[in-house]
Amino acid sequence: MLCDVCKSESACVFLTQIVDGKMQKVNLCESCSRERGVTDPTAFALADLLQGLGAAQDVEQLAGRGQKCGTCGFTQAEFKKTGRLGCSACYATFTEGITSLLSSMHKGSSHSGKVPERQARFVEKEKALKELHVQLRQAVKSENYEDAATLRDRIRQLEVEA
Amino acid sequence: MAIRKILGKTSDWLGGDGPHHNIVVSSRVRLARNLKGTPFPGWAKKAERVTILERIRPHVEGLPEMAEAVSLACQDLSALEKQVLVERHLISREHAAKGLGSAVVMNRRQNLSIMVNEEDHLRMQSIRSGLQLKAAFKSVNKVDTELEQQLDFAFDSTLGYLTACPSNVGTGMRASAMVHLPGLVLSEQINQVVQAVNKIGLAVRGLYGEGTEALGNLFQVSNQTTLGETEEQIIDRLQKVILQIIEHEQNARMTLLQHRSSTLLDHVGRAYGILRYAYSMNSKEALNLLSLAKLGCDLGFYPEPWSVAVDELFIETQPAHLQKGSQQKLAADERDGLRAEIIRGKLEECPTPAILDVLSKVPPSTLPPKSASPEA
Numbered sequence: 001m002l003c004d005v006c007k008s009e010s011a012c013v014f015l016t017q018i019v020d021g022k023m024q025k026v027n028l029c030e031s032c033s034r035e036r037g038v039t040d041p042t043a044f045a046l047a048d049l050l051q052g053l054g055a056a057q058d059v060e061q062l063a064g065r066g067q068k069c070g071t072c073g074f075t076q077a078e079f080k081k082t083g084r085l086g087c088s089a090c091y092a093t094f095t096e097g098i099t100s101l102l103s104s105m106h107k108g109s110s111h112s113g114k115v116p117e118r119q120a121r122f123v124e125k126e127k128a129l130k131e132l133h134v135q136l137r138q139a140v141k142s143e144n145y146e147d148a149a150t151l152r153d154r155i156r157q158l159e160v161e162a
Numbered sequence: 163m164a165i166r167k168i169l170g171k172t173s174d175w176l177g178g179d180g181p182h183h184n185i186v187v188s189s190r191v192r193l194a195r196n197l198k199g200t201p202f203p204g205w206a207k208k209a210e211r212v213t214i215l216e217r218i219r220p221h222v223e224g225l226p227e228m229a230e231a232v233s234l235a236c237q238d239l240s241a242l243e244k245q246v247l248v249e250r251h252l253i254s255r256e257h258a259a260k261g262l263g264s265a266v267v268m269n270r271r272q273n274l275s276i277m278v279n280e281e282d283h284l285r286m287q288s289i290r291s292g293l294q295l296k297a298a299f300k301s302v303n304k305v306d307t308e309l310e311q312q313l314d315f316a317f318d319s320t321l322g323y324l325t326a327c328p329s330n331v332g333t334g335m336r337a338s339a340m341v342h343l344p345g346l347v348l349s350e351q352i353n354q355v356v357q358a359v360n361k362i363g364l365a366v367r368g369l370y371g372e373g374t375e376a377l378g379n380l381f382q383v384s385n386q387t388t389l390g391e392t393e394e395q396i397i398d399r400l401q402k403v404i405l406q407i408i409e410h411e412q413n414a415r416m417t418l419l420q421h422r423s424s425t426l427l428d429h430v431g432r433a434y435g436i437l438r439y440a441y442s443m444n445s446k447e448a449l450n451l452l453s454l455a456k457l458g459c460d461l462g463f464y465p466e467p468w469s470v471a472v473d474e475l476f477i478e479t480q481p482a483h484l485q486k487g488s489q490q491k492l493a494a495d496e497r498d499g500l501r502a503e504i505i506r507g508k509l510e511e512c513p514t515p516a517i518l519d520v521l522s523k524v525p526p527s528t529l530p531p532k533s534a535s536p537e538a
């Protein structure tokens with residue numbers, strides 16, 4: 001990957017930041033990063049740097065323009081202002097945009113750490129349901145209706161379990 | 163008032179007795195948690211924040227770890243008291259700006275503090291002396307497990323713990339170590355180290371100072387990502403990198419002793435002279451000289467007990483700590499005078515650097531002498 005500034009050296013400093021609710025990335029070579037004083041990506045205003053670069057690349061936005069969180073009334077415009085969400089249900093409301101945002105911010109896209117003890121059973125059930133739905137889609141796609149019927153039954157059964 | 167009990171006492175983690183304490187000052191782990199179905203503090207209305215606080219606070223105060231705790235509502239704290247808590251790393255700068263509807267609960271040893279309604283409903287942190295990330299995690303994790311028995315935390319099977327800022331989602335964990343790296347700074351290797359660490363998804367930043375400036379040669383190394391790895395994996399990764407940084411720092415110190423001893427002695431000696439005899443000192447100068455005094459302790463220039471005194475001075479010479487002993491608001495020059503006085507007082511009995519002792523113990527270099535390196 002080439003440096004975004006000089007476009008000649010290969011990049012070794014990779015910065016990602018949310019500016020105004022947009023994901024921004026910039027890749028710099030060692031000498032350009034030193035020149036621009038990028039020794040601390042967390043304290044560095046990427047926006048300032050990008051302005052000097054012309055077109056900011058890879059700009060993603062939260063999906064659902066004008067959409068409102070049904071639980072807390074939060075909107076995308078608010079996220080642009082603060083980079084913070086309104087409530088935990090916002091993650092479901094703005095799921096599309098958030099998913100891509102998260103995958104560029106983090107190491108992975110799904111949690112593998114601690115699960116609250118009291119929610120462990122529920123979380124396991126959710127995971128199992130998700131997996132069954134994937135299998136069901138595959139079965140339907142390959143016109144394997146017998147399996148699909150079995151899977152549908154298992155999903156129903158799991159759903160009614162307390 | 164309850165806060166007096168905290169303000170009059172030194173924090174436990176300043177004891178300077180943790181592993182690798184000559185390079186790693188402290189280790190901290192914080193967990194962010196939120197209640198299900200209620201807006202995050204930044205989006206909640208004041209009345210909602212008050213309700214959330216009322217719901218959470220009794221459970222936090224009821225923790226066995228908080229049996230001897232001090233529980234303080236933000237609106238009951240003066241700006242100065244909040245600033246003292248910030249300087250002791252017990253609350254964040256953001257939390258110091260909060261008023262009605264926010265609170266902090268901390269134990270007497272000042273190694274466990276829980277902020278309610280900071281950016282998230284709960285920010286719980288454990289702090290330990292030296293490199294003790296695992297111990298710090300264990301302690302804060304236990305608190306989290308106790309609280310989740312009583313409170314319904316916002317959790318998603320795919321995304322993990324849901325937080326106000328997407329950058330904390332997943333484990334909601336930020337693990338960090340405060341490291342003192344004068345050797346790497348003096349030998350101008352620090353930028354390389356910072357960049358190498360950044361490249362592998364960890365953040366390094368100066369603890370004091372703006373932008374790229376790192377006053378007192380103190381840096382904070384922390385994980386940048388929270389989703390996709392377990393808490394243990396994140397801590398293991400961080401621990402490994404910090405052990406490498408320690409090794410680099412030790413090598414840099416040894417190289418300085420072997421090849422640039424006159425530069426090093428000049429720095430240590432001047433710092434000693436100024437700290438012992440100055441009558442006015444601003445915060446920046448104090449941090450940088452204290453860093454050299456701390457380096458002197460680590461290298462054996464001063465007897466062992468002085469390192470705790472120097473570590474304490476880092477905190478006691480911060481602006482709010484200076485102000486808290488005075489009735490009137492101190493002007494900047496009065497503060498600088500007081501700072502110098504406190505340092506002189508604390509180091510009054512500190513012996514002159516044992517230069518010959520240290521130099522006689524430096525092993526001969528295994529590398530060819532760097533005659534080219536300038537004694538700048």
Ligand SMILES: [Zn+2]
Nearest residue numbers: 003006029032
């Ligand atoms: Zn370049």
Ligand SMILES: [Zn+2]
Nearest residue numbers: 069072087090
């Ligand atoms: Zn919401």
